[in-house]
Amino acid sequence: MNVLIQLGWFFKQRKKQYAIGIAALVLVSVLQLLPPKIIGYIVDDITKGTLTAKQMMEWLVILAIAGIAMYAFRYLWRVMIFGSSIVLARTIRKQLFDHFLKMSPAFYQKRRVGNLMAHATNDVSAVQQTAGMGVLTLFDSILTGGFVILTMAVTINWKLTLIALIPIPLMIVLTSFYGKLLRRHFRTAQEAFSGMNDKTQESISGMKVIKTFGQQKEDIEDFRQLSDDVVEKNMRVARIDALFDPTIGGIFAISSIISFVFGARFILAGDMSVGDMVAFSTYLGLLTWPMLAFGFLFNIVERGSASYTRIHELLSVDPEVVDVHGAIDERPKGDLSVDIDTFTFPGDPKPALFDVHFTLRRGETLGIVGKTGSGKTAILKLLLREFDDYEGIISYGGHSIHQYKQQRLRESIGYVPQDHFLFSTTLAENIAFTNPTVPSEEIHRAAQLAHIHDDIEGFSEGYRTIVGERGVSLSGGQKQRISIARALLMQPELLILDDSLSAVDAKTEEAILRSLKETRSGETTIITSHRLSAIQHAHQIIVMDEGTIAEAGTHAELMALNGKYKEMYDLQQLEASVEQGGEA
């Protein structure tokens, strides 16, 4: 039941709608007390032979008015209460989405997409039920039940009413016990659903790989196991679910039997009329719904509670990277100075970076090379503030990057990551991602600089060509160049190409680098690459090895050093001449 208190913030926001809805519920509860009483009067008048046509007509008119009013009020409470619950679902979905956008990559490293999606769908829907059906059943069981019981006691026979209520405490104890069981099992079932969602999402995203390696059978088997697990856990929930109705039905039957036995005795003793007994049993019938509602209440609220706890746990994870108080609200520009003493990825046993120190003057180009896993991307991740927890300082434009608003820092950096992501929209919109209102000439210019313009013009729809999910319809090199165009459109102060030319041929690479040199002469560029040709002309080159700088200097200086760089260079020259020889 705590979840109703936890959702207090929302009930406060929608207090008008809930007040109107509950008022309409109260009116329905009161109005529905009329018909049994009128029927009781009619029966008594018929038994006594005193019923006139005029009186009968009057009763019928009252019944009709009560019926129409109940129709209207029922409509009203549905719109108010269920409508509000839909608004709650929207609010929580938005909270989750906003939260997801605030979280840093470390958050996504620990959680899987399918799991997060399950929170935003299944769990939100269970909480929505609590704010809709939960509130309805709470008030319906208390109000309707209370009014019916009060009317039975006051207008018919209080002793018989008390007798009829004898089994109710048993019902309360049992439903609350089932509710607790249900919450536990529902949470496990939701977790199993999250797991299955993960699997589905991953299989669909990795469908190409699954098929290429002929792993369909294994994948189906994995899915079947997870799906069976979901079924089994939901069956446990269903088994507890199934206990509510028979229990309440059974208790209601006991209550009815006791009432009939004692009611008959009261009639024989002359304490009650037959009409009263008819009215009493009709009221008893009216108690069916509030009693069932009481069962539903526990059922819905305990599910909502399990789901709200899951959502709350997710929302209460604080973003690891936050703006400091009074953060600088302008785009950084100027020299870049990196002084990383040591940095370890969360959960990793050993540092990914140590003693990485270099300064890059505004307008210079830095090349970072080194074998795979040597820490090239890790430096960029710190620069982009994906992780803040390191020893050392990175200054940009005279201030530590921690002192800028994250938004401003990122506006200053055009980052082309290794793993490109294109949205399922047009090529133009993909390029103009950071500024959708930019004139098409600028989009074309960025595409020309990235040497993708001609490819785009070759598509039948040109810039309006829709890119498939994750850009499946484009080649790796085309995707890379669209990502470069996207970054160039921002005209960033600092452009970072993280191994972003790996899928283009040497000629295109050279052409792109030439364009960059011509158009970005006053701006800073960082290029990481395995291919030395991409960084050879950089003002500075650092060679990363096992998380630290092994060598640094210009191409000529590094060649003269006769170390790792020269070794890599010679090897790549040899490979190139073998390739050329092969072609000849």
Ligand SMILES: Nc1ncnc2c1ncn2[C@@H]1O[C@H](COP(=O)(O)OP(=O)(O)OP(=O)(O)O)[C@@H](O)[C@H]1O
């Ligand atoms: N998010 C992460 N969490 C934990 N460890 C990571 C993470 N990203 C990278 N690492 C580890 O940190 C080390 C440096 O990785 P990094 O991505 O910087 O290498 P790289 O030089 O860019 O390699 P490549 O050329 O293959 O891109 C590697 O050992 C890698 O396994």
